Amino acid sequence: MGLAEVERAAVSRFAADGFAGTGIRDVGRAVGLNSASLYHYVSTKEDLLAGVMRQCLEELDRVATGSVAGVDEPIRQLIRLVGAHVGMSAQNPATCRVTDQELRSLTGANLQAVMDLRDGYEARWDAVLRSGVRTAGFEVTDRKLTRLALLDMCNGVANWYRPGGRLSIGRLQLRFAELACRMVGVTALSLREDAAVQTVRLACEPGDESDVWRASA
Amino acid sequence: MGLAEVERAAVSRFAADGFAGTGIRDVGRAVGLNSASLYHYVSTKEDLLAGVMRQCLEELDRVATGSVAGVDEPIRQLIRLVGAHVGMSAQNPATCRVTDQELRSLTGANLQAVMDLRDGYEARWDAVLRSGVRTAGFEVTDRKLTRLALLDMCNGVANWYRPGGRLSIGRLQLRFAELACRMVGVTALSLREDAAVQTVRLACEPGDESDVWRASA
Amino acid sequence: MGLAEVERAAVSRFAADGFAGTGIRDVGRAVGLNSASLYHYVSTKEDLLAGVMRQCLEELDRVATGSVAGVDEPIRQLIRLVGAHVGMSAQNPATCRVTDQELRSLTGANLQAVMDLRDGYEARWDAVLRSGVRTAGFEVTDRKLTRLALLDMCNGVANWYRPGGRLSIGRLQLRFAELACRMVGVTALSLREDAAVQTVRLACEPGDESDVWRASA
Amino acid sequence: MGLAEVERAAVSRFAADGFAGTGIRDVGRAVGLNSASLYHYVSTKEDLLAGVMRQCLEELDRVATGSVAGVDEPIRQLIRLVGAHVGMSAQNPATCRVTDQELRSLTGANLQAVMDLRDGYEARWDAVLRSGVRTAGFEVTDRKLTRLALLDMCNGVANWYRPGGRLSIGRLQLRFAELACRMVGVTALSLREDAAVQTVRLACEPGDESDVWRASA
DNA sequence: GATGAATGAGGATTCATTCAT
DNA sequence: GATGAATGAATCCTCATTCAT
Numbered sequence: 001m002g003l004a005e006v007e008r009a010a011v012s013r014f015a016a017d018g019f020a021g022t023g024i025r026d027v028g029r030a031v032g033l034n035s036a037s038l039y040h041y042v043s044t045k046e047d048l049l050a051g052v053m054r055q056c057l058e059e060l061d062r063v064a065t066g067s068v069a070g071v072d073e074p075i076r077q078l079i080r081l082v083g084a085h086v087g088m089s090a091q092n093p094a095t096c097r098v099t100d101q102e103l104r105s106l107t108g109a110n111l112q113a114v115m116d117l118r119d120g121y122e123a124r125w126d127a128v129l130r131s132g133v134r135t136a137g138f139e140v141t142d143r144k145l146t147r148l149a150l151l152d153m154c155n156g157v158a159n160w161y162r163p164g165g166r167l168s169i170g171r172l173q174l175r176f177a178e179l180a181c182r183m184v185g186v187t188a189l190s191l192r193e194d195a196a197v198q199t200v201r202l203a204c205e206p207g208d209e210s211d212v213w214r215a216s217a
Numbered sequence: 218m219g220l221a222e223v224e225r226a227a228v229s230r231f232a233a234d235g236f237a238g239t240g241i242r243d244v245g246r247a248v249g250l251n252s253a254s255l256y257h258y259v260s261t262k263e264d265l266l267a268g269v270m271r272q273c274l275e276e277l278d279r280v281a282t283g284s285v286a287g288v289d290e291p292i293r294q295l296i297r298l299v300g301a302h303v304g305m306s307a308q309n310p311a312t313c314r315v316t317d318q319e320l321r322s323l324t325g326a327n328l329q330a331v332m333d334l335r336d337g338y339e340a341r342w343d344a345v346l347r348s349g350v351r352t353a354g355f356e357v358t359d360r361k362l363t364r365l366a367l368l369d370m371c372n373g374v375a376n377w378y379r380p381g382g383r384l385s386i387g388r389l390q391l392r393f394a395e396l397a398c399r400m401v402g403v404t405a406l407s408l409r410e411d412a413a414v415q416t417v418r419l420a421c422e423p424g425d426e427s428d429v430w431r432a433s434a
Numbered sequence: 435m436g437l438a439e440v441e442r443a444a445v446s447r448f449a450a451d452g453f454a455g456t457g458i459r460d461v462g463r464a465v466g467l468n469s470a471s472l473y474h475y476v477s478t479k480e481d482l483l484a485g486v487m488r489q490c491l492e493e494l495d496r497v498a499t500g501s502v503a504g505v506d507e508p509i510r511q512l513i514r515l516v517g518a519h520v521g522m523s524a525q526n527p528a529t530c531r532v533t534d535q536e537l538r539s540l541t542g543a544n545l546q547a548v549m550d551l552r553d554g555y556e557a558r559w560d561a562v563l564r565s566g567v568r569t570a571g572f573e574v575t576d577r578k579l580t581r582l583a584l585l586d587m588c589n590g591v592a593n594w595y596r597p598g599g600r601l602s603i604g605r606l607q608l609r610f611a612e613l614a615c616r617m618v619g620v621t622a623l624s625l626r627e628d629a630a631v632q633t634v635r636l637a638c639e640p641g642d643e644s645d646v647w648r649a650s651a
Numbered sequence: 652m653g654l655a656e657v658e659r660a661a662v663s664r665f666a667a668d669g670f671a672g673t674g675i676r677d678v679g680r681a682v683g684l685n686s687a688s689l690y691h692y693v694s695t696k697e698d699l700l701a702g703v704m705r706q707c708l709e710e711l712d713r714v715a716t717g718s719v720a721g722v723d724e725p726i727r728q729l730i731r732l733v734g735a736h737v738g739m740s741a742q743n744p745a746t747c748r749v750t751d752q753e754l755r756s757l758t759g760a761n762l763q764a765v766m767d768l769r770d771g772y773e774a775r776w777d778a779v780l781r782s783g784v785r786t787a788g789f790e791v792t793d794r795k796l797t798r799l800a801l802l803d804m805c806n807g808v809a810n811w812y813r814p815g816g817r818l819s820i821g822r823l824q825l826r827f828a829e830l831a832c833r834m835v836g837v838t839a840l841s842l843r844e845d846a847a848v849q850t851v852r853l854a855c856e857p858g859d860e861s862d863v864w865r866a867s868a
Numbered sequence: 869g870a871t872g873a874a875t876g877a878g879g880a881t882t883c884a885t886t887c888a889t
Numbered sequence: 890g891a892t893g894a895a896t897g898a899a900t901c902c903t904c905a906t907t908c909a910t
Contacts, residue, residue: 016321018237018321019238020234020237021321021322024900025900034875035875035901036876036877036902036903101318104235141392145384145392149370149373151373153373155369156365156366156369156370156372157369167359167362176366179400182399182402183399183400240882240883241883241884250892252885253885253886253892253893253894254890254891257891261885450755451755452669453669455755457878457880458879458881459878467895468896469881469896470882470898473880473882575829580830583827586807586810587800590800590802593803609796610800613797613834616834617830617834619833652869674905675906676905684871685870686905686906687870687873687906688871696905
């Protein structure tokens with residue numbers, strides 16, 4: 001028993017019922033711990049949330065950064081960003097859902113820290129789009145709008161993808177990269193190599209045995 | 218004072234803090250009513266939520282249905298669906314956010330009813346994609362995935378669009394329709410006419426004076 | 435049922451078990467109210483305490499001020515201060531005990547407000563001693579120490595006096611005034627008239643039926 | 652590390668925040684011990700309290716008994732009782748405060764034992780007053796009331812005296828003895844010798860470095 | 869000696885809801 | 890149509906205490 005187990009249980013419940021809709025007792029029940037015992041591993045319900053959100057965004061940033069490192073062509077960078085994001089979302093759907101939807105549940109320093117991470121990450125996408133428009137013939141009418149559309153599309157994956165489902169993660173990355181390329185009006189030559197960004201399963205992502213997906217029908 | 222005011226207040230709070238994170242007293246405070254008085258207009262907190270979700274989905278379906286009625290070409294149908302969805306999302310962002318995110322807060326008959334509406338609506342998109350692939354040369358590798366990507370992209374609008382912002386709703390519809398066409402690999406001839414689907418402001422959508430957007434930074 | 439009843443119950447319990455030793459449910463039980471219902475009358479447990487402490491100190495100050503108004507001779511002023519303090523303590527023993535012992539349970543603005551009241555009241559005693567020493571032959575070796583000894587002696591009344599006991603309040607005032615005069619080395623001529631300061635029962639002082647005294651043995 | 656250190660920490664916290672307001676973890680933190688480790692030295696939080704109260708009352712009784720042993724004149728006995736009590740209070744203010752105020756926190760056998768000690772001690776004062784009235788011209792109108800006034804006055808010392816303050820303990824004893832003599836209407840001849848009763852610092856009295864006095868302002 | 873882990877009970881406070889007025 | 894009063898259940902979190910290590 002340790003922090004990781006607690007976080008997995010928490011993410012599982014938060015993803016299913018939302019942060020506000022989840023009681024600390026629910027989390028406890030999900031790890032097989034008295035609600036009081038949780039407080040050996042965690043200082044506050046909100047800190048528990050903030051912890052997993054930070055892990056998620058930090059890993060996302062790390063993967064994204066790594067994936068575009070040493071790659072010059074903007075279209076290949078874009079494909080890799082999509083691959084990274086989709087890979088992370090598909091491999092850690094619960095954590096990503098929580099990270100995407102529970103900003104409003106944070107306050108004070110937690111909120112600030114997570115918002116900073118998110119803003120930094122989004123800036124990375126914006127930079128790729130900008131250079132693509134400038135030097136690689138991206139046909140983008142409204143850069144900000146395109147960035148939002150791309151990110152919302154990719155974020156969606158965490159809402160419906162189930163590990164072990166019909167599509168493999170590799171296929172998913174390929175398809176979304178293809179869509180992204182079309183959205184910026186560019187035909188890519190190296191889709192297959194670039195989209196397959198390797199991502200990891202986060203320590204806080206609940207295992208498949210959890211019932212996160214029960215209520216989604 | 219009437220049901221509409223109560224619903225507006227409720228949507229405003231639900232959109233800002235989530236259903237579980239909103240107290241019935243918060244809703245009351247937002248309409249200037251004692252929490253007990255709310256129960257003259259509403260039978261239950263959950264019913265209040267279910268009511269606005271139903272209104273939203275029913276209007277969405279009505280607009281979508283109307284927009285494609287009498288239109289034969291699949292690409293024009295798709296453009297109109299996008300226009301309808303984006304228009305609704307931009308004109309009723311709070312309601313659409315709530316509708317999109319609070320399925321998990323419903324139970325029993327409420328859940329069933331709303332899920333049925335949603336499934337019907339999504340089937341409509343699927344039908345357009347199917348006929349597009351069959352008869353209009355849509356380049357769609359995976360139909361279900363494309364539908365999800367399209368809908369997630371469009372749903373995203375409700376998360377960041379602010380009425381009176383930089384972009385008019387018409388522009389927004391145009392841009393998103395353009396993106397959608399690219400995603401299905403088709404060049405449209407009548408973007409401008411088809412995308413501008415007329416949508417209404419729902420009775421339950423809170424006015425601009427509300428502070429729904431405060432915490433979104 | 436109203437705030438006064440709640441305060442009486444609270445004072446009764448606080449006096450018996452201390453503020454920290456009293457649960458909000460205990461207070462509720464003592465008024466015959468669900469613990470949740472208390473929050474219709476009171477915003478916070480600490481505010482409940484602060485309220486009664488302020489009432490007590492304000493009334494004490496009012497009585498003391500009134501008792502010395504228009505009286506010139508310091509010894510008569512001293513006798514009246516003693517009469518006022520002893521009268522208040524005897525008529526409101528529970529409230530006075532709580533006020534005397536629970537400063538440490540207050541925080542922030544509550545603490546500041548009550549400390550200001552207390553300091554103002556003590557300054558009044560000091561002023562009488564000073565003028566007594568200067569103009570009325572008080573034999574006081576150490577003024578501050580004498581003030582502390584006098585006040586501690588008078589405060590003690592609230593710890594053991596029971597309304598309806600052996601001594602009437604009038605007798606008590608007389609005896610304590612006598613002791614105070616001796617302590618400052620002065621023989622008073624008008625003990626009987628001056629000591630009998632009229633005091634009131636506070637709205638928050640619990641009635642005799644309460645079991646405040648149970649545990650004192 | 653030993654029982655004494657634990658008791659010192661406990662007294663320090665109890666004096667500052669009260670018994671009920673002090674958590675066992677607070678005590679632990681104050682000795683640099685895990686809360687579980689405290690239970691090697693102590694069987695129960697209440698027993699910890701009872702232990703220090705007993706030490707205090709036993710030492711008080713010992714000092715008082717010793718101080719009047721072999722002294723015949725009631726006035727000299729009274730002076731010595733005052734000297735003993737004031738000396739103990741000034742040298743062990745935290746312990747004496749706790750002992751004076753936390754009777755209500757004891758139960759069962761602990762309560763009985765401490766009440767017996769206290770009653771025995773008070774009886775000693777009463778005896779001195781009685782013999783003073785009978786054989787030494789004490790002008791005491793109400794013996795019980797006088798005893799209470801004397802003891803409350805002396806007990807007060809523990810609430811405001813700080814070791815190393817303006818007054819030495821010797822001075823303090825002298826002043827209080829003087830006040831006591833006046834209260835019983837007798838002029839003493841041997842104040843200086845009799846008042847200077849030697850007292851000890853209890854093993855459970857926290858050192859000056861503690862922050863017991865922080866909140867007293 | 870010391871501690872981390874664990875827990876049932878209870879801390880203050882808020883919850884959605886009811887009902888008499 | 891509106892509200893103040895009331896409540897049982899639940900909220901997050903802390904309590905004193907135990908025990909295996």
